[in-house]
Amino acid sequence: MDHSEFKGKTAVITGGGRGIGLCIAKTFLESGASVVLAEVEDQLEPKALAFLNSPDVLFVQTDVSEEASVQRMVRQTLERFGRIDCLVNNAAIARNVPVPELSYEDWRRVIDTDLSGAFLCAKYCAAALKEARGSIVNIASTRALMSEPNTEAYSAAKGGLVALTHALAVSLGPSVRVNCISPGWIDTTAYLHGVPAPWVIRPEDHTQHPAGRVGRPEDVAQMVLYLCSRRAEFITGQNFVLDGGMTKKMIYLE
Secondary structure, rough: OHHHHHHHOOHHHHHHOHHHHHHHHHHHHHHHEEEEEOOOOOOHHHHHOOOOOOOOOEEEEEOOOOOOHHHHHHHHHHHHHHHOOOOOOOOOOOOOOOOHHHHHHHHHHHHHHHHHHHHHHHHHHHHHHHOOEEEEEEEEEEHHHOOOOHHHHHHHHHHHHHHHHHHHHHOOOOOOEEEEEEEEOOHHHHHHHEEOOOOOOHHHHHHHHOOOOOOOOOHHHHHHHHOOOOOHHHOOEEEEEEEHHHOOOOOOOO
16 A cells, blocks of 8 residues: 555544554554544553654544544644544544443443444534544444343443444545444553563464454554545445454354
8 A cells, every 4th residue: 555645634533642553653654644532531552652742643642522522622632733544543442241230321421422423523523524524443342233131331332333434434535435344352551562462362363263263453553544535435335344254154053
């Protein structure tokens, strides 16, 4: 891929201060883009701090579930860089407890962050994205398609995010393309700390994936970059499952 097309462009990544979001931000930066880390935490990962002093990086402490916070982030982005070309809605939380123990307050907090936060960011970035003929990539989850017990709030939010994707694609097109990635099992420990976590990832965890391994943050980041590139100019409204084939594997007890 010709990364030169991202020079002079600006990418906003929510939840960009850690994990998958940080890897996406770093990938855009390495591709020549200016990057906005919209992160709720004020203490960033050491890996984020390593390039925070770059003139092409702006950190804005942002709670995507709060409308005023999103408006402030967008305003500061435009004041600093003057444009928004790519919005990556990655910020998410989970509250995985049995249904009788899931409070309505916790349910709403997950929905407000994982789903409504993406809407708010799209809403307030829309004008700048249209002017730039830009792109939105929503980071959902295979939990939108399949579940483990006690994931109701997270699964509902991610399922809603898939639907929000095609709705936004129709509403904002043709000026803005909107797509979605649903990652499966993505191990962030090796990316953040430089070494794999053998106490978390076992050999059988890799082999149960048809692709032969658990996912890496770089797998998601490269897909995001592609979807924001000119090569993907005919792709919009789509959800791409990035899970090493796990959702296609039939599992029987033996």
